[in-house]
Amino acid sequence: MANGQLLTTAADELTRESESSPSTDDVVLELENVAKRYGSEDVISDLSLSVHDGEILTLLGPSGCGKTTTLRLIAGLEKPNGGRIRLEDDPVAGDGQFVPPEDRGVGIVFQEFALFPHLTARENVAFGLRDWTETERKLRVDELLELVGLEDHGGDYPDELSGGQQQRIALARSLAPEPEMLLLDEPFSNLDVDLRVEMREEVRRIIKETGVTAISVTHDQEEALSISDRVAVMNDGDVEQIDTPERVFQQPESRFVAGFLGHASFLSGDVHGDHVDTAIGRVLRDDVNGLAEQYDRTGIDLLVRPDDVTAFPADDAEANGRVVYRRYLGPTVLYRVELDSGETIECMHNHSDRIDLDERVAVRVTADHELAWFPAGQRNRDVSVAAD
Secondary structure: OOOHHHHHHHHHHOOOOHHHOOOOOOEEEEEEEEEEEEOOEEEEEEEEEEEEOOOEEEEEOOOOOOHHHHHHHHHOOOOOOEEEEEEOOEEEEEOOEEOOHHHOOEEEEOOOOOOOOOOOHHHHHOOOOOOOOHHHHHHHHHHHHHHOOOOOOOOOOHHHOOHHHHHHHHHHHHHOOOOOEEEEEOOOOOOOHHHHHHHHHHHHHHHHHHOOEEEEEEOOHHHHHHHOOEEEEEEOOEEEEEEOHHHHHHOOOOHHHHHHOOOOEEEEEEEEOOEEEEOOEEEEHHHEOOOOHHHOOOEEEEEEOHHHEEEEEOOOOOOOEEEEEEEEOOOEEEEEEEEOOOOEEEEEEEOOOOOOOOOEEEEEEOOOOOEOEEEOOOOOOOOOOOOO
16 A cells, blocks of 8 residues: 555645536436345445546445445446436436446446457457447547557557557547446556556546546555545445545545545544644644534544654653654655554654664654544544555
8 A cells, every 4th residue: 555645645646627626516427325235245235426527536445345336336237226326317227227238328447458359459449339430430539549649559459559558448449439427447457556657647638638427446545546536435335435535635534534545643632722732742723624612621533644743863851652663665764653652653754864663752743734633532433444
């Protein structure tokens, strides 16, 4: 899983200007109280969400949370056991109705790309255009090959293309029939790390240029934060939080969301007027997001990411903890500090900083943004989840 600093960079990388601000009035897909069972197992229990015209929404969560099942229900590859699904205000599932996948106007990019090996890139792109005239088909294929930057590879077969080129052809093939919506199932998981980052940017560009509404599925937090206009974090068949990448990362609504989106330490504190007392010093109340007056003289837990705090070597008089773990990450180093209070906190430092294991340190909050918080002892759901 990407470290906290990388995730923060990913969340901040896109400013989400006009191209990524869908109208809240233009709902093109709506799931209402959707349920799906396999035998006696409830995979989706009571799921409701809306997707707006032109946005990229990513379903993010650990394996088994129901995100792929949700995508298959939208595509029409599965039938719900309850609830309703509407596409462009037309019911496609529920209340006794079921529209098959081929009649939903939905394009799908599978994890394996699923290109036809005996067809050229051009023929793969044209596959879904059999009802178009030859002239219309040629113009559409030319347009899409240019859009994905492969106009010189139309005559190549899939095994002559790189992984990234195969993915772009798969994307072009799905876009060719001008679908109402594009669904992407773990679209980058088969690519190596460097190519994965490059293709995320490329796929987002292509989707935005076409103006198609897209839903992606992944368990990769950095991928979800970097490609999406909104992220729906799923757990146990339901949506824990759906919002912009910046808000789900910086202001999570549950401990599960906080823990799943990068490294998360929870620092206990006591609210006293204009400040919060913690084991590493005072945090001003103004630096805590939305801390209402009703929590005065109560206990809270502050969410602290590794880049929100800094550890400084210190003598016993100033120190408040000891380094118990060190992980070198190239540009950065992740330190885990066991505080004298018994709590554990993680700190992210520049690679040039050097703190030895077992060294006594003073940890201080150095965040330049408001910290999220939770009522003391609140346990919405297990936060010790690692994406696989």
